[in-house]
Amino acid sequence: MTTDHKYDAIVVGSGITGGWAAKELTEKGLTTLVLERGREVKHVQDYPTALMAPWQFEHRGHTTREEREEYFIQSTKYNFDASSKHFFVSDQEHPYVQEKPFLWFRGYQTGGRSLLWGRGAYRFSDLEFEANLKDGVGSDWPIRYKDIAPWYDYVEKFIGVAGSIENIWQFPDGQFLPPFDLNHAEKSR
C-alpha cells in the first residue's frame, strides 16, 4: 500500500539522540517521522519490574546461566540482571562480528538505551577534548569545551540535572537543580 505522506525530516532511532533531534525538528515546525526498529515501550505498563524488590525475583534478581549465554555480551554490563534484562537485546538474536574485542551494549525499543542508562549526566571538559592531541592518539577533537558549553546549558535546562557547584575545571558545573541529599553512609565518610 502506498500513501502520500510527506515528511520534512526522518529520524532513524528513538534513543536520546533521535528523540532529541525529533523534539528540536518538530518544535521548529518540521513534519518529522521517527522510525524505531524495536518494540514500543508504553510508559508504566511496560515497566514490569520497576517496583519489584530483589526477593520477589526467582533468583533474587540474578540471571540464570542460560540467560547469560543468550546475552553473552549484554550480561557483562554492570546493571544487567533480572530486573533490566528485557531492555537489552539478545546477543544470539543480534550477533555482530568483532574484529577486535568490542562490547556493544544495545537496547532496541522506544527510547533505546535511555531505559538502561545510569543517569549520570556529566559534562566533558577540555581534559577530554584535548586528550587525543596531548596523547597523540586518534584525531584531535574539532571542538573545545567553550564551543559546546552553551549546548550543555540548553539541554540541561530542559532535562533537569541535579548537582552541586564545585568549581572544578576538569569537571565543569552545569545548570543544576538542587543536589540530592547525601545518605548516612556518604555523610560519615
Ligand SMILES: Cc1cc2nc3c(=O)[nH]c(=O)nc-3n(C[C@H](O)[C@H](O)[C@H](O)COP(=O)(O)OP(=O)(O)OC[C@H]3O[C@@H](n4cnc5c(N)ncnc54)[C@H](O)[C@@H]3O)c2cc1C
Ligand atoms: C547500562 C548503561 C548505563 C549507561 N549509563 C550512562 C550514564 O550514566 N551516563 C551517560 O551519559 N551515558 C550512559 N550510558 C550511555 C548512554 O545511555 C548512551 O550513550 C545513550 O543512551 C545513547 O543514545 P543514542 O540515542 O545515541 O542511542 P540508543 O539509545 O542506542 O538509540 C538508538 C535507537 O535506534 C534504534 N535503531 C537502531 N537501528 C535502527 C534501525 N536500523 N532502524 C530504526 N531504529 C533503529 C534502536 O532500537 C534504539 O532505540 C549508559 C549505557 C548503558 C547501556
